[in-house]
Amino acid sequence: MKIIHKDLKHGTLKIKIDNNEDSWYLSSIIEIGDYVSGMTERKIKLGGSEEKSKISKRIMFLKIRIEKIDSENILRLSGPIIEAPDDIPKGDFHTFGLEFGTIITIEKSEWTTYAVKKLEEASRNDRINILVAAFDREEALFALLKGSGYEMLLDLKGDVSKKDFEEKKGNFYSEIYAQIKNYDAKFNFSNIIVASPAFWKEYLLKEMDDDVLKKKMTLATCSSIDGSTINEIMKRPELKTVLEKDKGSRESRLVEELLENIRKDNAAYGIEQVREKIDAGNISMLLVTENLIRKYKEQKKYLEIDRLMNDAETINADVRIISSDDASKQLDGLSGVAALLRYKDYNSS
DSSP: OEEEEEEGGGTEEEEEOOSTTHHHHHHHHOOTTOEEEEEEEEEEEESSSTTTOEEEEEEEEEEEEOOEEEOSSSEEEEEEEEEOOTTSOTTOEEEEEEOTTOEEEEEOSOOOHHHHHHHHHHHOTTOOOEEEEEEOSSEEEEEEEETTEEEEEEEEEOOOOSSSHHHHHHHHHHHHHHHHHHHHHHHOOSEEEEEESTTHHHHHHHHOOOHHHHHTEEEEEOSOSSTTHHHHHHTOGGGHHHHTTOHHHHHHHHHHHHHHHHHTTOEEESHHHHHHHHHTTOOSEEEEEHHHHHHHHHTTOHHHHHHHHHHHHHTTOEEEEEOSHHHHHHHHTTTTEEEEOSSOOTTOO
16 A cells, blocks of 8 residues: 555545555445545436436546445445535445555544554555465465465366376466466565475476566475465475565464463553553553454444553554454454563562
8 A cells, every 4th residue: 555645633644555455454444434535437427318318437536425335345435425526416425446556535533543553554565465376287276375364366277187297297387377477467476485295396497487577486395285285385484584574474473472471471461451561661562453453343442442552652662453363363362452561570460
C-alpha cells in the first residue's frame, strides 16, 4: 500500500492499492460510518423515457458514507453518495471496488491506535509476497505465502509417461517455468521458493533463461508432493532467510520469545498484569491478537484495548498486533495480550 497523503489529525488518508494483501488490511481498518472518496466509474442513464434511455459509463469523483463492506472477493465499499457532480443525485447508492491501482481517500472521525498500527504494517516496505513452486515429475503445487499463512494458487498435473518420462520431462518443466513467469508478472515477487524431492528442480533450472527470475529463487527440498508439502517447506532450515520477511514467521518468533520470557519470569500476560506493568513503565513490547481486538469491539469495550496500546507507545514500547494463525492461537491461549518486560520485577507476586 502506498500512502499518498496522511493527515490523521484531521481524519484523512489517501492511499493507492499496489499489493494483493492491501484489501485484507483495509478490510480491518475501514468501518461502517467512514467516508471514502475518489475517481470511480458510474453508470448513467441517458435519454428521456425508460424505453429509449441508454446506459453510459462515466469516470467521476464521488464521495460516499460507508454502509456496507463486502470482502468476499475484492473489497467493495457501498453507501449513499455525499459529494458528486451536479447531475448525480445525492443519496443514491454507489460502490467502490478496491482493485490493484485504485486510489481512494479514507476519512474517519477518529483513527484508533489499532487502525494506525495496521496502516503502518500495510505500508511497510519489507512486507512481501513469496511464491512457492513445489513439484516432482508428475505434479506441481503453486502457493502464495502471506502474512496470515498461505493461499494455494494451482495444482498442476503433468502428462508424463511413467515408462518413457525422459523424453517428455522437458515439456512439464517448461510448463512449470511458464507458470512461474506468469505469476511473477502478476505479483512481482521478492522471493520464489523452488522445491522438489531429490533432483527434479535441476531439470527446471535447465529450462530457465531469465537471470532476473533466477536471482529471486531459493532452492529447497521436500519429501513429497501432497497436502502437507507447503507446510513442510515453510519449516525447512534453508528457507530461514526468506521467511524472515514473512509476517507469519516473524510473529511466531515473537510469541516464542514471549513464552521463553514467561518461563524466566520476565513477561506478563492478561489485561490486569499488562496494565500494571505499563503503569510502572516496565514493558519493552506489547503483543495483542487481532482476535482479542475484534472481541472487544463486539463487546463495545475496544477503548480499553486502544488505551492499553496507546499508553504502551507513550512509554516507548513496541506495539505488535498478531494476526497469523499459529501465533494467534498461542497468544490467545494466554488471554490474547502479553508484554515483554524491560527488567525483571522482583516485587511482583
